[in-house]
Amino acid sequence: MSDQELRISRREFLRVAGVAGAVPLFAAGKALAADAVTIPTRPFGRSGVRVPILSLGGMFDVPGNQLLLRQALKMGVSYWDTADCYEGGLSESGFGRFFKKYPDDRKKVFLVSKADERDPAGMTRLLERSLERLKTDYIDLYLAHNIGDIDEVNLVATRQWAEKMKAEGRIRLFGFSTHRNVARTVRPAADLDWIDGIMLAYNYRTMNTPDLKAAVGTCHGAGIGLTAMKFRGFGPIPGRALTGKKLVEGFRKKGFTEDQAKLKAVWENPKISTMCALMKNMSTLKSFVAAARDRQKLSADDRGVLDAHARETRGGYCAGCANICEAAVDGNVPVSDVMRYLMYHHGYGETEKARGLFHAMDAATRRHMTGLDYGEAERRCPHGLPIARLMHEAVRVLA
Numbered sequence: 021m022s023d024q025e026l027r028i029s030r031r032e033f034l035r036v037a038g039v040a041g042a043v044p045l046f047a048a049g050k051a052l053a054a055d056a057v058t059i060p061t062r063p064f065g066r067s068g069v070r071v072p073i074l075s076l077g078g079m080f081d082v083p084g085n086q087l088l089l090r091q092a093l094k095m096g097v098s099y100w101d102t103a104d105c106y107e108g109g110l111s112e113s114g115f116g117r118f119f120k121k122y123p124d125d126r127k128k129v130f131l132v133s134k135a136d137e138r139d140p141a142g143m144t145r146l147l148e149r150s151l152e153r154l155k156t157d158y159i160d161l162y163l164a165h166n167i168g169d170i171d172e173v174n175l176v177a178t179r180q181w182a183e184k185m186k187a188e189g190r191i192r193l194f195g196f197s198t199h200r201n202v203a204r205t206v207r208p209a210a211d212l213d214w215i216d217g218i219m220l221a222y223n224y225r226t227m228n229t230p231d232l233k234a235a236v237g238t239c240h241g242a243g244i245g246l247t248a249m250k251f252r253g254f255g256p257i258p259g260r261a262l263t264g265k266k267l268v269e270g271f272r273k274k275g276f277t278e279d280q281a282k283l284k285a286v287w288e289n290p291k292i293s294t295m296c297a298l299m300k301n302m303s304t305l306k307s308f309v310a311a312a313r314d315r316q317k318l319s320a321d322d323r324g325v326l327d328a329h330a331r332e333t334r335g336g337y338c339a340g341c342a343n344i345c346e347a348a349v350d351g352n353v354p355v356s357d358v359m360r361y362l363m364y365h366h367g368y369g370e371t372e373k374a375r376g377l378f379h380a381m382d383a384a385t386r387r388h389m390t391g392l393d394y395g396e397a398e399r400r401c402p403h404g405l406p407i408a409r410l411m412h413e414a415v416r417v418l419a
């Protein structure tokens with residue numbers, strides 16, 4: 021394990037927290053004193069920077085949660101992730117409000133933002149807007165947001181733009197984020213020495229699939245920093261399998277919540293530099309920080325429970341393999357994105373966010389998506405998702 025040595029052992033941690041081993045780590049959060057310990061860190065690829073294994077996702081009411089930012093930083097969660105489009109710009113403005121109040125803290129944070137534009141002029145416009153909102157003159161890692169094919173960024177113009185921005189000091193590192201066709205989008209980046217970091221959907225369901233394992237290994241070997249996201253592995257269909265109860269109760273007996281177990285599963289791969297997680301209240305922040313500081317690993321039985329749960333609930337999870345279903349639909353419909361919006365609605369209860377993303381889709385696409393034939397897409401879907409039914413549900417719930 022390449023993690024920086026923890027400053028206290030698990031036994032000391034439990035003593036400091038004042039809890040017994042069988043109590044959920046969440047409970048330990050109450051006893052966490054600011055600056056008491058640090059979160060383990062890992063190298064972020066070849067950048068020379070070390071980042072905490074837990075990072076703060078910025079898709080929440082950041083302006084209204086300034087105290088949470090302060091506590092996150094004190095607890096060692098110093099990698100902060102946002103995007104031009106998050107919360108209609110309020111996410112970036114919220115981080116900017118914090119940096120305006122605490123300018124000395126800017127250099128303590130590894131700050132990430134993203135652009136939905138692809139052409140250099142558009143990226144420049146969005147970068148300038150981000151810098152203004154964030155009240156900073158540089159972004160540590162700037163990502164092309166949500167690509168589904170490496171060709172979206174593997175362009176001479178994109179490379180020249182990234183190199184120019186780095187030379188001017190406006191960004192330090194460049195890369196992309198991806199939820200779609202993840203393994204086949206990530207793998208070729210290993211041949212691009214100007215891609216410094218990748219943020220990818222990665223969780224206990226997908227991390228051991230051969231394609232993704234190979235893609236992560238190759239990019240890690242090439243010195244690309246890897247940020248995981250979507251660790252919970254929720255899908256567009258709600259509901260729990262029989263293993264769900266076992267999952268919760270089994271981990272609780274050992275002192276973990278379900279989320280903490282899922283985080284630990286991802287952290288067991290040292291090639292992943294950090295896991296970006298949404299922590300929009302102090303309870304969640306403390307619970308996830310406690311998990312990051314805890315040294316107990318999942319047992320083979322624990323991993324078996326997660327694997328069994330993944331198998332049983334496979335039919336409710338969208339793996340983002342958009343190239344499979346979207347090629348089988350006679351129309352330009354981002355099926356995989358719509359599944360993700362339903363996942364935000366069902367899995368996270370983030371209906372307004374899901375509606376916002378749905379409405380950002382092309383209007384013509386939204387109009388004609390329920391009139392298309394998804395029969396062949398459903399036959400090809402490796403998870404057997406009822407795509408037609410879900411597309412109708414998306415229009416009913418999110419339009």
Ligand code: SF4
Pocket residue numbers: 337338339340341342343344345346355356359400401402403404405407
């Ligand atoms: S709907 Fe099925 S084929 Fe399409 S991205 Fe999801 S899992 Fe893959």
